Amino acid sequence: MASRFNPLKADAHWQRVWEEHGTFHADDSSARPKSYILEMFPYPSGRIHVGHVRNYVMGDVLARYRRMDGFEVLHPMGWDAFGLPAENAAMERKIHPGAWTRSNIATMRGQLKRLGLALDWSREFATCDPDYYGHQQALFLDLHEAGLVYRKESEVNWDPVDMTVLANEQVVDGKGWRSGAPVERRKLSQWFLRITDFAEELLESLGGLDKWPDKVRLMQENWIGRSQGLKFRFALERPIAGTDGFDVFTTRPDTIFGASFAAISPDHPIALAIAKDDPALAAFIAECKAGGTTAAELETAEKKGFDTGLKVVHPLDPEWTLPLYVANFVLIDYGTGAIFGCPAHDQRDLDFARKYGLPVTRVVAATPEEAAEPVGDEAYTGPGRLVNSRFLDGLTAEDASREIVARAETEGWGQGAIVWRLRDWGVSRQRYWGTPIPFIHCAACGPVPVPREQLPVVLPEDVAFDHPGNPLDRHPSWTRVDCPACGGPGRRETDTLDTFVDSSWYFMRFASQPADAPFNRAAVEAWLPVDQYIGGVEHAILHLLYARFWTHALKRIGRLDVAEPFEGLFTQGMVTHETYRAPDGRWLAPEEVEHKDGRLVVAATGEPAETGRVEKMSKSKRNTVDPDPIVDQYGADGLRWFLLSDSPPERDLPWSEAGIEGSWRFMQRLWRLADAESGVSTWLGAEESGEAVAALERKLHRTIAAVGANIEALAFNKAVANIYELANAIEKAPPSQARARTVETLLLLVAPMVPHLAEQAWAALGKEGLIANAAWPKADPALLVEDQVTIAVQVNGKLRDTLTAAKGAPREALEEMALASEKIVRILDGKLPRKVIVVPDRLVNLVA
C-alpha cells in the first residue's frame, strides 16, 4: 500500500469502475424501497463553479448514503438548456444558440464527471432536445384542452429603438439594455396558464409540506396572497358611458361608514370611458403610465388622484354620496381595480384624504375614550370597537365585518369574497431559444392547436441574429403553414414558452422517458415525489410554485396521481466571493488581480483595483471559482470534503482556499489510518478487552448513529465533526483488532463524502466489492450509552466541580457525592444548602 493517497490516479480509476459496473443506474423494477434525490439542474452557462459543486456534492452524499442504507436511489442530472444567455452569445459571438449551449453542456458534463458524483447519467437530457420539448408541447396541448390555457392581451417591455420585446432582465433603470432608450409598455396578445384556478389548493397543500423550510412556505403563502373580504357595488349617481356602477373589494367591510371617497384605477373601463371626452383625465392617465415600473420608483412615486367630479352612492345610505377619483395607486389587476377609501384606518387613504382635503372619520376605537379623539397623522389599523357607525356601534371590528357581509348578501348589493394576489402565469416569450408554442394562427379559425402527429414543432436551425427581435418572426418558410382546421393559409405561433415551463416537469421525465409519451405514469408514480430536492433559495417562489402547479394540473386532468412533486426541500446557501473592479468599472476575475505592497492591483497593468461586495458567484460579476484546478491539486475528495466542512449547508459560504489544505491533510490522515491497518494480521492476538477498547467501541457506535442522523438532516458540517472526533480517538487508541475494525467502519462512514479515497482504501484493505455497494453500518444501541457520566456540581448555578458517577445513579447518591466534594465543602464553609436540585446524569445544583 502506498504511503500517500494519490487522487490523480484514484479519481479516474474509480470513476471508470463505477461507470463500467453501472453502479449508480437506478433500477425501476428494484424491490428495494425507492429514494429520489434531486438537485436543481443547472443552466449551461459555460463552466461550473464551486457554488454548483457545493450543491451537487450535498445531494451526492445523501444519494450515496441512501444507497448504502438499502434504498434504490434515483439521482439524475440534466440541463436547463433554453434561455436568453444563449441568444446574447449568438449576437455577441456569431455562434448559434444551440451550438453554444451544446458546447457548454459538454464542458460542464466533463467537469461534473471529475467530481465522482453518483449520478445515473443514462437518464441525462437537455430541455432543448426536441425529444424533451416535443413532449412538453403535447402537455401544453393537454392543458389547453382542459381549459387551463388561454390568450389575453398583456403588456410587454418594448424597446422603441431596437423595435423588440425585452425581458425584464434586459430593462436596466427603465431603459433598454442595448439601445439605452426609455422602455415603453406595449400590449400584445399572449398565452397564459390558469394557475389562479389552483390558488386555493396550492395554498392548502403547502400545509402538508412539513419537510420544507418554513421560510419557503411562508414566501409561497405571501405570494399566493389570500385576502378575505367583501365585494360590493357602488352605484354611480348618474350613469356614464352606459354603466351605472362598479364593484369594489375591501378587506375591512367594518369601516364602511368611514368611507370618504371612491377611487378607480387609471386602466379601469370607466376611467377610460370618461377620458374619451375629458382631455384632462386623458392627460392624467398618460402621466400615470409614464412613470417607471421598478419597485423603488413605485415606492417613492407620489400618490396622485384626479377628481372626476362624479359621485357614487354609499350602499347603506342613498342620501350619502362620495367623490369618485381616478388614482395612480389603484391596480387594475388586483381585486376589482377599484376601492373605497377609509382614511381613518388605512395609511395610504389617509395620506390621500389629507392631500385632497377629504373628510376623515374615525369608526374604530381601541378604547371608549379614543372614540372622540381626532385621527392624527397615523391611521389606526389595530383592533377595537365600532364608533360613528350607526347600527354597528359597539361591535368588535370582526363582528362588524361579519354583520356588513351578511347584510350586503341579504340586501343584494354585495357578497363575501376571496381575492388572490397570485396572477395567471404568462408563458409567452418573444424569443427564439425556447420551446415553440404549438399553435397555428388562421385568419378564419383563430389559433388552432398543431395536430399531435405533427409534434414536435422543431425550432428551425437556419436563423440569424444580426437584427434585433425574434428571428422566428422573420423566418420565411418556418412560419408558413396551412391551417389544420380549414386548410387555408396559416402562420405558426412564433412565441416560445417561458423556460420556467421547462423546469416544471423535468423531474418527471427523469423518472421515466418513453419515446412516445412525456412519461410513463406508473414509473413516475413509483419514483415521485422527489424525496429530497436541493437548490438555491432564489427559486423559493417561482420555480417551486410553477412545478407544484404543473403537478397539480396534471393530477386534475387525470394524467398523474401525485399530489406534490417535492416532499423534502432543502435550500442551500450560496458560495460567495469578493468581486473586483478595474478603474474603468470592468469586473475582474479573481485571477486577474493581485496584492502588491498591501494594495489590490490589476495584475496585468498594475493599476489599482477596487474590491467590491462579497456576492454570490456569477458569471456576470466574474467572481466565480473554477473547480478544475482545485481538483487537479487536491483531488475530487479534497474539494468535496472541504465544501462539506465547517459551514452549515443552509448558510452562505465565503470562498477561501485557506481551509482546503486542511481537507487535503485529513485525506492523507485517513489514508494513513487505513495503511496502518492493512497489515492487520500483525495485531492478531493483541489485547481485545480492556477499557481502551471498550471506549473506542462506544465512540464508534455513537459516531455511526450521529453521522447517519446528521446526513439525514443534511447537517454535513456536524457529520464531518463527528468523523474528525472518531479519527482522533482511533489515533489515540492502542493497536488491536478492534481498532482495525473501527478503521474499516470509519471508511464506510466517510464513503458518501470522499468516495474515491474510500474505495481505494477499501480495496487496499482487501475488502470484497465496492464500498459504494457496501451496507451502511448499524449502531449497536447497547453501546450508545455511557456507563459512566460526568456530573456538574454547581453552587448557586455556578460550576464549582465535576464528578464521575455511574449512569443512572440515584438522586440521593449524587447529592451525597456533591456535598462530599472537597471544593464544595470549602465553598459552603460549613453551611447547609437551602435547596438542592439534582438532574440525574447531569448535574447537582446547591442553592446556598
Added chain:
RNA sequence: GCGGACGUGGCGAAAUCGGUAGACGCAGCAGACUUAAAAUCUGCUUUCCUUCGGGAAGUGUGGGUUCAAGUCCCGCCGUCCGCACCA
C-alpha cells in the same frame, strides 16, 4: 412600509428538552523528529487577574422569568433575505 431570519473566540462553527459555553476544523504559538526543509507528531490557544491552588467576567445590548438562560419573555441596536401602492 409589511413579513422573516440571524447576531457565540483571530476566523468557519458546535451546544437535540432551559442543565459543564466554545466540541470539530482553520489560522497562530511552543516543542519533537530532521544537516535543513517539506511531511508528520505532541502540547497550548475566549478575555482579564493570579501567590499557579485557582479566581472573575463572558454568547450584540438593557431588562425580566428561573435553582439554573446562548437557549424562554419584553425593549433596543445591528446585519441579511423576501414582498412591495395588494385595498
